[in-house]
Amino acid sequence: MKRPDDQPLPADRAQFNSKTFTKREMQNMMTALGEYKLVIRLANYWMADQFLELYMDPPKVGDELNLSYAAMKLITSLAVVAKSRDCALNCIKNAALDAAKKLPSTAASIELEITSGWDTGVVPNVTILTTPIKDHPESHVRWALGHFSIAVGADISVKRKENSDVFDMTIYYNIYFYDFYNYAPNTSYQALRDLELAGKARSYHIYGSSANVTSEFKRWDGTLSEPAPRMNTCNRESGNDGNTNQPYRRCINFVGTL
Structure with a gap:
């Protein structure tokens, strides 16, 4: 099983060290940063604190964070992630069923590897x-995180x-997570974005x-x-080409037989 390729980076992402600010503006940014840190620490939001600290390090180009056990457990506990997973599994089931139905009737079984597309814009x-x-x-x-992306990779x-178009299916799968941690323009977090600029x-x-x-x-x-039934919770994925009659994500990375 494999994760999908990374998504394109946001076109409006901040460009590192690309703008000059006055001393007063820098002081205002640092004040806003301190206030934000205080809010998340009082709430004991350890994951938000960790991500912000890495943002401020600042990491080198190409640096990345692999989520810890505790962070991934927290994220996968959310109902919105469970819905995203179910959307992906239905897509995977249907792709596997389509492949199996194309087999000659003499072929008793098939082993497949299928990866769903990213479900982008998942929001708690x-x-x-x-x-x-x-x-x-x-x-x-x-x-x-604000919003993030979820996908599923599976071995099926x-x-x-015997003598039917009914299929027994076993799916082993991983839930994959991806996010590009950044601050969008023209939001209440503009001061944090300006720190990157x-x-x-x-x-x-x-x-x-x-x-x-x-x-x-x-x-x-x-x-x-x-x-498997289409799910109305799955219409965020751009892989459906904007067709509202296809509300579950398309499996864009059909790897094939194992």
């Missing part, structure tokens, strides 16, 4: 408030039931995998003869 189901909600996972992740075994901070990539949470791959077992 909580409104950003002036004050974070303490001990609230969705609020914690929202303050740490499909076995045809001033050369005092730098955006970076964050990667994660559910393999960081458990030593075993996640597993789904079932029987399919008809495509």
Whole structure:
């Protein structure tokens, strides 16, 4: 199983050390940074604090962060991530079913490797408030990341039931996480973005995998003869070419037989 390729970087990302600021402007930026740190630390938002500290290091070009066990466990506990995973698994099931139905009736089974497209713009189901909600996972992740992307990579075994178009399917899969940690323009976080423009901070990539949470791959077992249902929660992915009649993500990286 494999993760999808990285997404293109945001076109509006801040360019490191590309703007000169006055001493007063720099002081205002540092004041805003201190106030933000205080807010997330009072809420015990350790992940938001860690990500911000790395942003301010500043890391070198090409630096990246691989999510820790605790961070990935927190993210995969969210209901919005579970919905994204289910969307991807339905896509994977349908791609595997399509491949299996093309087999000659004499072929009893097939082994496949399929990776979903990135579900971009996944956002925890909580409104950003002036004050974070303490001990609230969705609020914690929202303050740490804003939005992020989820995909699923899978190894699939499909076995045809005798003399039928019904298939037993076993899927071992990983949930993959990706985010480019940066601050968008013209938001309430403009001071944090300006720190990168001033050369005092730098955006970076964050990667994660559910393999960081458990030593075993996640597993789904079932029987399919008809495509898995489309899910209305899956219409963020650009892989559906904007077609609202195709609301679940397309499996854009069909690797093939193992």
